[in-house]
Structure formats: C-alpha cells, structure tokens
Amino acid sequence: MSLLELRDVCKTFHSLGREPVKALRDVNLTVEAGTITGLVGESGSGKTTIIKSIMGLEKPTSGTVSYDGINIPEAKGETLKRIRREVQFVFQDPTASLNPRMTVEQLVGEGLQVHKLVPGRARRRERVAELLNMVGLSERDLERYPRSFSGGQRQRIAIARALAVGPKLLICDEPVSALDVSVQAQVLNLLQDMQEELGFTVLFIAHDLAVVRQICSQVAVIQTGQIVEEGPSETVLANPTHPYTKALLAAVPNPNPTIARQRALERLNEKVA
Amino acid sequence: MNTTLIHSPKQETTVSRPDATTLLSVRNLTIEAGSKNSPLRLVDRFSLDMSPGDRVALVGESGSGKSVTARSIMRLDPDFRLTGSIDFDGQDLLKLSEKQMVGIRGHKIGMVFQDPMGALNPLMTIGDQVMEPLRVAGVDRAEAERRAKSVLEELGVANAAVRMKAYPHEFSGGMRQRVVLAMALISDPSLIIADEPTTALDVRVQEQVLTLMDKVSKERGLAVLLITHDLGTVAGFTDRVAVMYSGRKVDEASVDTLFNNPAHPYTQGLLQAVPRIDQTVPRLLTIAGAPPHPGNRPTGCAFNPRCSQAFDLCREQIPELRPAPEGGMVACHLYPAAGKEQ
Numbered sequence: 001m002s003l004l005e006l007r008d009v010c011k012t013f014h015s016l017g018r019e020p021v022k023a024l025r026d027v028n029l030t031v032e033a034g035t036i037t038g039l040v041g042e043s044g045s046g047k048t049t050i051i052k053s054i055m056g057l058e059k060p061t062s063g064t065v066s067y068d069g070i071n072i073p074e075a076k077g078e079t080l081k082r083i084r085r086e087v088q089f090v091f092q093d094p095t096a097s098l099n100p101r102m103t104v105e106q107l108v109g110e111g112l113q114v115h116k117l118v119p120g121r122a123r124r125r126e127r128v129a130e131l132l133n134m135v136g137l138s139e140r141d142l143e144r145y146p147r148s149f150s151g152g153q154r155q156r157i158a159i160a161r162a163l164a165v166g167p168k169l170l171i172c173d174e175p176v177s178a179l180d181v182s183v184q185a186q187v188l189n190l191l192q193d194m195q196e197e198l199g200f201t202v203l204f205i206a207h208d209l210a211v212v213r214q215i216c217s218q219v220a221v222i223q224t225g226q227i228v229e230e231g232p233s234e235t236v237l238a239n240p241t242h243p244y245t246k247a248l249l250a251a252v253p254n255p256n257p258t259i260a261r262q263r264a265l266e267r268l269n270e271k272v273a
Numbered sequence: 274m275n276t277t278l279i280h281s282p283k284q285e286t287t288v289s290r291p292d293a294t295t296l297l298s299v300r301n302l303t304i305e306a307g308s309k310n311s312p313l314r315l316v317d318r319f320s321l322d323m324s325p326g327d328r329v330a331l332v333g334e335s336g337s338g339k340s341v342t343a344r345s346i347m348r349l350d351p352d353f354r355l356t357g358s359i360d361f362d363g364q365d366l367l368k369l370s371e372k373q374m375v376g377i378r379g380h381k382i383g384m385v386f387q388d389p390m391g392a393l394n395p396l397m398t399i400g401d402q403v404m405e406p407l408r409v410a411g412v413d414r415a416e417a418e419r420r421a422k423s424v425l426e427e428l429g430v431a432n433a434a435v436r437m438k439a440y441p442h443e444f445s446g447g448m449r450q451r452v453v454l455a456m457a458l459i460s461d462p463s464l465i466i467a468d469e470p471t472t473a474l475d476v477r478v479q480e481q482v483l484t485l486m487d488k489v490s491k492e493r494g495l496a497v498l499l500i501t502h503d504l505g506t507v508a509g510f511t512d513r514v515a516v517m518y519s520g521r522k523v524d525e526a527s528v529d530t531l532f533n534n535p536a537h538p539y540t541q542g543l544l545q546a547v548p549r550i551d552q553t554v555p556r557l558l559t560i561a562g563a564p565p566h567p568g569n570r571p572t573g574c575a576f577n578p579r580c581s582q583a584f585d586l587c588r589e590q591i592p593e594l595r596p597a598p599e600g601g602m603v604a605c606h607l608y609p610a611a612g613k614e615q
Binding site: 042043150151152153180181182183184185186188189192207208209210211213214234237247248249250251252253254255256257258259260261263264267268 | 334335446475476477479480483484487488491502503504505506508509510528529532533542543544546547548549550551553554556557558559560561563564579
C-alpha cells in the first residue's frame with residue numbers, strides 16, 4: 001500500500017522578465033508504507049519543491065500529491081490537522097530548526113500539546129522523558145536549551161520532537177549531512193532502529209548515495225525536476241541503468257586508496273583526451 | 274588550567290623524509306584563544322613537515338582544530354596567540370611582521386576556502402578578483418589580465434576573456450570554486466592550503482574540482498595541504514594523512530597505511546563509521562559520544578571516554594606521538610614506545 005503518492009506533478013515558477021522555471025516535470029513518486037525510501041538528487045534538482053508540496057507550502061501547477069488517499073493541497077480543517085500530525089519532518093540543520101529559546105521539554109512536548117495528545121503538564125513531561133530516553137538522551141536534559149547540546153544531540157532532539165506525535169510518515173531532509181562523521185552513523189542507526197520499532201514510513205532526502213544505500217530499501221533519483229530512475233536501492237545502486245545515476249555513482253569518492261588513485265588517474269587521462 | 278596540557282619538554286615529531294628538502298615545517302604550534310587569564314587551547318603542539326610537491330591531508334571533525342591550524346599557518350586570525358615555529362621557505366612565519374605576511378599570503382602560499390561565494394566579492398568582476406594578488410604586487414594591468422586569462426583557461430574556464438567581465442553570482446558553484454583556485458594560483462605559489470574546498474559542492478562538481486586540483490598540482494609540482502572531514506576525498510588525492518582530534522595530531526601515516534592498517538582507535542572508528550558505496554553492513558559501527566569542547570577536555574588522552582580500548586594510563590596521561598608499528602606516527606598508549614623511552 002502506498003502512503004504517499006505524487007502523480008504527474010508539475011510545478012512551474014514564473015518571474016517577471018525571465019523564462020519560467022520548470023522545477024518539477026511530471027514527477028511520479030510512490031512511497032510504500034513501512035519502507036525507508038530515498039530521494040536522491042543534486043542541488044537544483046527539485047528535491048525542496050517536492051518537500052514543500054508535501055508540506056502544502058507549494059501548490060503544484062498540475063498533478064496530485066496525496067497522503068493516504070487525501071490530496072494535500074485541498075485538505076482543510078480536521079483532515080489537514082490529521083496530516084499535520086501524521087506527517088512529520090526532520091531537517092538538515094538542527095541548530096536552525098530548533099527554537100533556541102525553548103527548552104527540550106517545550107520543543108519535544110509542543111506537538112503533544114497542540115494536538116491534545118497527552119493532557120496535563122505532568123503527564124506530558126513523563127512522555128517527553130520517555131521520548132528522550134528512546135533517542136538516547138535523558139530526563140536530565142528536559143530543562144536544557146538546544147545551545148547546550150552538540151550537533152548530533154540536537155538532531156536527536158529534532159527526531160524526538162518529530163516522533164512525539166506518533167507520525168505515520170517521516171520526511172527527513174538531509175538529516176545527517178550537517179553532522180560529524182563519527183556522529184552521523186549514530187543518528188543513522190537511531191533512525192533505522194526507530195523505524196523498525198515503530199513501523200513508520202520514511203522519505204529520506206539525501207545527496208550522499210552511500211548513506212542512501214545503507215539505510216533505504218527503495219530509491220528514486222531525480223534530475224532537473226524529473227525522476228530518472230527508481231527501484232530497490234540494492235538494484236539501482238548496484239546496477240544503475242540511467243546515465244545520470246551512473247554518473248552520480250561514479251563520482252562518489254571511494255575510500256580505498258588503490259581504487260581511488262586508479263580512478264583519479266583515469267579522470268586525468270579523460271581530461272587530457 | 275588543566276594540568277595535563279602543560280608543555281612536555283619532548284619535541285613532537287612528524288613523519289619526515291630526510292632526503293627531500295622541506296618546504297613547510299610546523300613545529301609545536303600551539304594556538305590559544307580567549308583571555309590570557311583563562312586561555313582556551315585550540316591546538317596543542319602541532320607539528321607537520323611538507324616537502325615541495327607533497328600532498329597532505331589534515332583530517333578531523335568539527336572542533337578538532339584542523340581549520341584553525343590551517344588558518345594559523347597563514348596567521349589569518351590576529352586574536353589567536355601562536356607559539357612554536359612555522360618555517361616556510363627558509364623563514365619562521367611567526368617572526369614576520371604583519372606587512373611581511375602580506376607578501377606571503379596569496380603570493381607564496383595560496384588559500385582556497387570552503388564557500389566560494391563567501392570568498393569572492395560580489396561587487397567585483399571575476400577578472401579583477403583573479404588579478405588582485407598581482408595588482409597588489411605591482412604588476413601592470415595588461416600583464417595581470419594576460420596571466421589571469423591564462424590561469425582561468427588552465428582551470429577549464431571556457432571563453433575566459435569574456436567571463437572575466439562577469440560577476441560571481443553569474444557563475445555556478447563549481448565555476449566559482451575554479452575562480453577561487455585561480456586567485457590562489459595566479460602568483461605561482463609553492464603551497465596551496467585548501468580548507469574543505471569541495472564540501473559545499475554537489476558530488477559530480479566535487480569530483481571535477483578535485484580532478485582539477487590533482488592535475489594542476491601535478492603539473493606545477495605544487496604542494497597541497499588539504500583540510501577535510503571527508504576521508505573519501507582523501508584516498509585518491511593525497512600521499513599522506515594527518516588525523517587531528519580535539520586539538521592534537523593523533524595519527525599520521527601514508528594514505529595506504531592509514532586506510533589499510535589504521536593505528537589510532539579513533540582513525541579505525543572513523544573509517545568504520547563512514548557508509549560505503551561499495552558495501553552495505555547490517556548496522557553501521559559507531560564511535561559513542563561526541564568530541565569534547567576545547568575548554569572541557571578529559572584528563573589524559575582526549576579520546577579516552579569514547580575509546581573502547583582505553584585503560585588506566587589513557588585516563589591519566591596524554592600519549593605522545595611515537596612511531597607506529599605499520600609505519601607513520603601515532604599518539605596512543607596502545608603502542609608503547611620501543612626501547613626505554615617513558
């Protein structure tokens with residue numbers, strides 16, 4: 001069953017005196033329930049426009065963006081509220097996405113309060129403490145502000161905040177690319193564990209193909225507003241068929257000096273030839 | 274003040290090749306910020322040798338001190354207190370006047386930064402910016418223009434004469450980074466310090482810029498000090514890698530030794546924590562915890578709280594750099610000094 005579905009989505013941006021920009025061109029994307037689906041593309045490929053259309057912040061020029069059978073741009077009232085609760089986001093830079101003047105308790109508990117999920121301050125506090133434990137933080141952190149945490153810990157807070165309201169779909173926009181290498185693996189493992197434990201669905205937007213290969217079961221590759229290849233990530237990333245996917249894969253640096261040097265040499269010769 | 278940070282009389286060592294002449298020799302570089310009364314030691318007794326044409330990577334996570342070290346070699350931050358010595362081209366950069374440093378920066382040592390848009394002046398044409406180092410040195414405009422065109426062409430900027438009249442916003446990220454590289458190269462330096470030059474770029478553009486740096490440095494016999502957090506880009510580009518952790522150099526080896534037989538537990542952990550495109554694992558191995566704040570380093574080895582192999586000595590004493598069994602240098606108590614040292 002598909003949880004999120006984009007059908008023939010086009011989005012054109014008009015500006016005075018310039019050629020219209022076709023940010024999305026007939027995008028078809030299906031995210032099956034219970035999977036971690038990767039969306040891969042370079043800057044300017046349309047990743048952000050897709051996210052904005054899922055958030056209901058951009059209305060597609062044509063086509064439909066539907067969540068669980070509901071067309072998102074047309075959702076109102078209780079239906080919209082339901083989508084706002086069931087679809088949650090984790091962004092690239094937790095320093096920017098967490099309000100610096102709110103404590104961890106307020107940040108993680110905000111959704112519980114807004115959606116009236118846990119009545120009573122004391123019980124909310126308990127629930128927030130539980131969520132913090134789940135993401136590897138502790139109840140001691142309730143009163144602290146985002147500034148007193150490291151980047152990796154802040155991203156854990158952002159994940160706890162997103163998971164607090166019990167989402168069915170988690171949209172992760174480059175969730176680890178701002179993190180240190182040694183911390184990136186911790187956050188990836190956490191996402192994977194939470195997904196297995198709670199069974200929600202993830203749309204994982206990334207530019208790092210190695211990260212996608214590690215955690216996504218499905219992957220779609222987007223180039224200048226068009227999905228050029230999609231399928232199980234093992235197949236797509238091991239045997240890519242589209243030239244763009246091949247080019248992306250070929251450019252991923254290989255951390256094996258012998259192979260890397262060989263490839264660097266080939267590239268130098270290509271240049272000369 | 275943390276007593277474990279007090280200078281040890283012993284000199285830090287570095288992997289050096291005695292047969293080659295040295296271009297850059299950093300000895301016991303210590304960098305402090307903050308007030309004199311409560312100094313914050315950002316980098317502690319860092320040493321590094323580079324020969325002409327050497328390509329060395331300085332790898333570390335944010336806060337490890339790698340960028341501060343690179344910037345301090347050029348003395349870019351007047352607020353930092355630097356001790357030790359930085360011998361470049363026969364003179365100690367730490368003893369030069371600010372005026373003399375101007376003659377080094379951008380002339381004998383070129384610098385490339387992470388964000389090309391931040392490194393370029395949005396109100397100046399590309400041509401004027403590439404020419405600037407020459408103009409400052411007193412080269413006349415016609416000659417400077419000719420050389421700017423030639424270096425842009427060398428870096429694969431098509432139609433260079435026309436594009437020199439363009440402004441930075443008219444260029445793509447990869448093109449901007451070529452311009453920054455051209456600015457660094459135009460005075461024909463013998464060393465380029467590149468601080469995360471490809472981090473802000475898309476993966477395919479990243480490859481193009483690296484290939485370009487590879488080509489230019491080989492053709493010109495240019496030494497490159499590449500500062501990065503990305504081990505992947507290091508593997509194909511450099512000969513030697515130095516790993517920094519919490520302000521100290523903890524590991525240094527040839528690129529092959531470092532990737533195939535990493536000595537320091539931190540280096541081992543880093544290599545395992547990076548997802549690889551050529552293999553998947555059921556679960557990524559992680560290094561628990563996070564790097565310490567420079568003002569709050571643990572006693573002993575700064576890595577000990579995150580190290581699975583730490584023992585009592587690691588919590589008491591900072592390990593000095595010593596020769597590693599597979600070659601290179603490592604600062605870790607797992608490798609006791611050969612002979613009667615200590």
